[in-house]
Amino acid sequence: MSPLIDRKSGKRAVPIETVDAGSMAAAEARLDTAQRKWLQSTGFRPKPGALAVLPGSVPGEIALVLVGVDRHNPMAALGGLPFRLPEGIYELSSDGGVFTEREHIELAILGWALGAYRFDRYRSYERKAAQLVVTPAAIRALQPLIDATAEVRDMVNTPTEDMGPEQLSQAIHEHAKAHKATVQEWVGDDLIKHNFPTIHAVGRASHRAPRLIELTWGKASSPKLVIVGKGVCFDTGGLDIKPADGMRWMKKDMGGAAHAIALAGLVMKAKLPVRLTLLVPAVENAIAGNAMRPGEVIRTRAGHTVEVDNTDAEGRLVLCDALAYAVEQSPDLIVDFATLTGAARVALGPELPALFTNRDPLADHVISSAERVHDPLWRLPLWRPYRRMLESYVADFANAGPSRHAGAITAALYLERFVPDSQNWMHLDTYAWNDGDRPAHPRGGEAQGLRAFFRFLSERYS
Incomplete structure (x- = not known):
């Protein structure tokens, strides 16, 4: 059941009015005496997330819902309501409300739809999400983003066996x-x-064969765009095995691939004028007699020799051959997504993906896009003096090193070694996960940076 209903349906909807400290007096003035007394008796204050369900003249009828919001965070405004409100049909009130700009209203509607998500592949839920009545134009604008976000969440939430x-x-x-x-x-x-040795080395110990998947779409005469996604479907850490708590959620280590696949789908659905290549190196980093060992040296597709300092730094290994192959296509832009490092989470926390790029204008553009669609990113530097942390005495460089400092940066610097200075390149180190429930962001798999990059690409190639 869709969380959004076409306004043409004609079904009665309960109005929802968004309020904050600045708009509360005007909202109260529109209430009748009984409703004002009801509001007073409940102790409602217009703080973000506060909810008041006001009764109507007919017994059991809801006349109006007031919800406290932060006007600077429209995505969260309605994002917690689909399962807090009684099942039924609702609509944004035409009488006032905190959000007046179309873009903010659409973000609030999107927040509702994303908050209505549940992963129901393995269990059923008796309670259905409440529905919101919106215009056909809003559905057309938002449904691709809703579907793409759900695709990422579904893929990341699904256990590795499936x-x-x-x-x-x-x-x-x-x-x-x-x-x-x-x-x-x-x-x-x-x-x-076909010379993809690092992808093979990471995935060869699994009973499920490693693979590189390439999708191609669009006119050959259009600007070339390559999207790459890390597809490590489960990461034991390899012979440098993870402890139990570090391995528990490694079904989500293909989150970069999920983002790349969903973004490619958005690009194709929008018919952006690009020659699109999607590359997903898909492996399971398992343990067996033929597993990649610490200390091995691999000659990569790009010709660099890499010493395997740590088999748990496998994501950059599968990505480096894919990036080298992407560079061979001489694209206008390469974008890669990866659940690459815990260090990025230590630096920025679970809600801020770390952005790296070799072009300042690209960073400025995508961060501006991220701010407009409330899909945050934060840029970290490609601090090249830290390349010394990946030095090897037997190979050109190593995939990791003894220092725990600047782990997200050194991982990005490793990837940069496979991208020439002349090539436009962006790398997103994303968590792809919510540790707990937040409005519009239920616990589990999450799309982070997806909407920001789609907005950026839509503007770059419009």
């Missing part, structure tokens, strides 16, 4: 079928034959 390399491939094939794109794959030992 979301392995094959299932990532299947998701890409479904997009290809929907948008008349083409798909090519290199699976198992074909990765060695």
